[in-house]
Amino acid sequence: MLNFLESFSPVQQALIASLFTYGVTALGAGLVFFFKTINKSILNGMLGFAAGVMIAASFWSLLAPGIEMAENLGQVPYLTVAIGFLLGGAFLYLVDRLMPHLHMGLESSKAEGPKTSLQRSILLVLAITLHNIPEGLAVGVAFGAAALGDASGATIAGASVLALGIGLQNFPEGAAVSIPLRREGYTRGKAFFLGQSSGIVEPISAVLGAYAVTVIQPILPYALAFAAGAMIYVVVEELIPEAQMDSKLGKSSTDISTIGCMIGFTVMMVLDVALG
Template sequence: MDYIKSLNPVMQALLATLFTYGITALGAAFVFIGKELSRKMLDGILAFAGGVMIAASFWSLLAPAIEMSEGKALPAFLPPTIGFLAGAMFLWLIDKIIPHLHVNFGEEHVEGVKTSWQRSVLLVLAITLHNIPEGLAVGVAFGAAAAGAESANIAGAVALALGIGLQNFPEGIAVSMPLRREGMSKGKSFFYGQLSGLVEPFAGVLGAAIVGFALSILPYALSFAAGAMIFVVVEEVIPESQQAGHTDFATIGAILGFTAMMILDVALG
């Protein structure tokens, strides 16, 4: 931990998001085992990822943002509210612009602008979209800790990175396995699965760099990342996990994911 503290916050964010990307690649490598996962299991692990994201949005992002806003000129609820809504709106706009296809949906459900891109590319873009706020969240958390914010610390940022990594493993599986099931080779399925996580280091570095300029924007930046993640969970992750009718199993997966992230954040943060 002391070594991490000695690093520049941008480098901290880069290393942390390279870790979360690596876990995505590890999950995608599951395709080489050759055993086909049932749709029920995929729904459960996707919901688990959603639960982690919900818990991380509150404990690691919104709660610190609210604490940082207290005792200031503006009402304590205002900066987190503005940031949260801005984050959700940002993802909504990206969702409307970038062509993508959610896992387990047919090509008639392609979202974004019309395109002739291959299904595999559209699937990767769908996962990439919700890796943006994840990487951003990790970067902002390390930036907040480095800025000396009272309600943010390195241990909490590390807990967030571990939580994001934890849910990235099933995400990697959720991309590579369906592609394999559709007839793509194991190598290509793995390639596209890990590719979806490459955006996280870029988003992480950007988040750490932005908050490094001014402590005053931290509540907005933290809640922005939270709003973006909650949008992804509500718009994409939960509906996908419930689509095939495995509602109870998926719900349990989400509860377990939420609990795992809560334990991580409280124990380490």
């Protein structure tokens, strides 16, 4: 697989890898053809797993290589990653305020962002799309960094592991979109279409990220930290609260999402350390 990727440019590598992560989202959304409902505890565990993967990826695949790269480029490592990390969070904060969206399980009146007449289904998909912007960006930046070889400390193997980890958490995330939509009365076909649509932004942001860092190499450490900050913002602001939203399930609900987060973190860490 790595030999196959090495024959392409960094932008093409990012596109291929992000099409994989999008495809896994579509596979997860395809579960709607087999299930009409999903147990809330299972959904919480899925969201917790996704959060754990994103937290681990933020450090092992983004911040750590960013620090090493900043040192190799003669930058002040702690200052570079701090600026990039905070800018990533600020970017998602602005997108969160400027893009109308609705989190799963909430009434339409609680939609966030500007007032809009968009359908509830579109608002739900836009909420998940916010998750996928930093994920695609992270994949693109990782392959862009790998193009520098020894100068960056990043490798195609490491970028591929990041794409694999994001793909793993995209599977339950796709199901977490489509199945609740089916429960709300949408047809299986429409629920699947909307569920997989949330992942389309990943190839777009991946290609943009890879292209930007290959054209302007000094921004690579900032870009890696930027992607990490955006991912952590999504985890803290959306994934974890959604994973623990249903108070009817009591403490067992938070336990399940917490265990899912621990497992997701461990899986991503092992993949990155062992294979990356």
